[in-house]
Amino acid sequence: MSARTPLSAIALVSPVQLMIGGIIFLPAIYVFWLSLNQSSFGQAASFVGFANYAKVLGDAYFWKALLNTVIVVAVVVHVELLLGLGMALFFASGVPFRPLLLAIVLAPYAVSEVSAVVMWRFLFEPDVGMMSRLLMSLGLPPIEWAVNPSHGLAMVSLLSIWLHLPFSFIILYAARLSIPGDLYEAAAIDGASPWTSFRRITLPLLMPALLIAALFRYIFAFRLFSEVWLMTGGGPARSTEVMAVYLYLEAFRYNAFGPAAATGWLLVLASLLLALFYLRGLYREMFGKHA
């Protein structure tokens, strides 16, 4: 087999490798170089060492953006996993019209961030939106997402959970379906309560899928941009910015490519850190037999 491996296999994988190498990898490296320089549009770069990082780390708006990102990611991912898990177990317990219901659950996957923002802004439009009126009739204060930063972030989180729940749900549901039914039968014969069989069978066997779903969602939620940009634009007064919005504003509004690049690399490093655990496992799986 290995005799015919090289040339043809290299030719077959080269388009993919060229694309990601040329369009993701090299630019990402170049961003690192940019982050060590002072530069802007049409201006020659000059080396400044880690000054851009110092500048970013000394910027209160950066810390605000980082804090917002961490809060939103923590809320979105964990709520989403809980809801997804609940729904997966609910589906597994047998639901009427399962194919139809599955299609309904998947529907938000088809919705663009832009349309989702339209929907949720409409529902929560102050005074007149259906949800705003519902809150009022329950005697609850309205969600002032355009004025109150924490409300703005809550709206972004809600929107994000709604859009990505299908992903978490499918991963967990597929994993739940692959647990053999005899395990539950055996547990039932032994007189285990539903709660015990959940804790002793379902949860441990779902753990790998839960971790995978969590990891993917952490990484993808961390780069959150469109929902925030379209919902609040980062306002009022830059109070709802997240990392990607901060980066965008630095680069494309304030023409500060250096600090933007430094932010970009901090984003990359954070993603790597989050994924370290997963990558190590993957690396072992792929190379363990040879090494």
Next chain:
Amino acid sequence: MPKLLRSLLKLVGVLAIVAWSLVPIGLIALSSFKADRDIFSTSSTFSFMPTLANYEALWSRWGDFFFGLWNSFLVTVGATVLAVAVSLLAGFAYSRFASKGLQASAFFLIFIRLVPPIVITLPLFPVVNWLGLNDTHFVLIVLYATFFVSLGTVVMRTFIDQIPRELDEAAMMDGASQFQIIMRVILPMAAQGMLAVSVFVIVYAWNEFLFAFIFTTTKAKTAPLVISEMIGAVEGVEWGVLFAASTVQLVPVLAFVILMQKHLVAGLTAGAVKG
């Protein structure tokens, strides 16, 4: 009695799920047929005189939107064809050959998915401008395809693994070239996987906002970008027209996802859990 209670709870669960998923979508689709005065009126949530006025206004005043739809369509088709084609080739190689170098490149493929898209806009923006490719379909096609070839390759590899090797070995005995084997033997049998990859790319490319926002301005701007401009008219958002546009943008891809849900699920589980 507990049995009755259980079915009652189940019914509540089903209703909650349906409401959660469908109310936001259904409401804008429904409201897109309402006159302005009915949109925020409580009494006319379901009882109203349907009108096409919003769609007419969209057509006459936001011609840009339909142009955007056409751009979205071209970009989506281009990105899908490109991503599926290269993923098929790479998926085949990763399924049939094994060497340390290939494994390293597979690792690289997955590793690279960690880079956030916005990071690469910094160096690409000046390069794209310099090449004169700003505001072209080409840029979006290549970017969208690139961000899905990693997942695409993993999914294709999973599907091609299930095709018996004896088939391509037999074809090789008959003197078929590597390329002929892929086209004649693998491609027909890997159609399922190709569909799964297509679903991901189509949904992503049709809905993507960030790259379109940064790399296009007029000639290649996509439908989501036009809708965002409509939202951006902060003072006095024309809700009706906005609903009409969102509905037109949403319906084709929603129908597609529902039609292809089996492949979507297969692709998600193959790509995420195994890769």
